[in-house]
Amino acid sequence: MSETSTGFGRVLIAVYAIFALAASARSIFQMVTDFEAAPLAYVLSAVAGVVYIVATIALAKGLVRLAWITIGFELTGVIVVGFLSLLDSDLFPDQTVWTAFGQGYGYIPLVLPIIGLWWLRRVTSAEGPP
């Protein structure tokens, strides 16, 4: 078992798995039912879903490098989309997990990557360089 998936990492992965499910299920449902309503928002939901899935697997398997990349992308995504959705609400007529910094999900999408990066740093610094 890898370092990233033991101890606190166990809980972190559980939260990631739930968001992987939430974001991807949401995007599939949105795309199947009414793709034309807000294509950008729905594609974004799908991207977020894939990012969460890859991050979950990377953390569970101890793929530290992949985890750094996906969680870093996730943090960038939630911040960029958060700002864009506040500046121009017409850009995203429908909600995504990252809209308004994840407001609809109790801001967990904003906090999660920060905790994820902290955890990666902690695990890798205890082990020495990856």
Next chain:
Amino acid sequence: MTEGIAWFVAALALAVALYAVVLAVRNKPVDNPLFWAVSVVEIVLVITLIGGCVALARTSRDVDGGLFASYLVTVVVIPPAAVLWGIAEKSRWGTGVVIVALLTVAVLMERTLQIWQASSV
């Protein structure tokens, strides 16, 4: 009535979560009482899924059925997955996984209720 059921299930999940928090604070892994308590939650969720589908078939209102049913199915899958994942970690963090799952169940029940009620507005 539907509202009562949703709140009951959510409250049950939160009550079990509270017990799990006590365990986690005491630095205990998932114990037998917690395992059985989560099993009870799971049985209630399965009953809710069946009851929800029956209610969906009977209602004349225009409920988003696919969405409603998918929430009920999701909520049934979460506790067993969390117990399998959490039980392997013999520390408070294993209990933490179960806490996360139960909180998610409570939130999802509330959303399921919103989906059910959306059509009546």
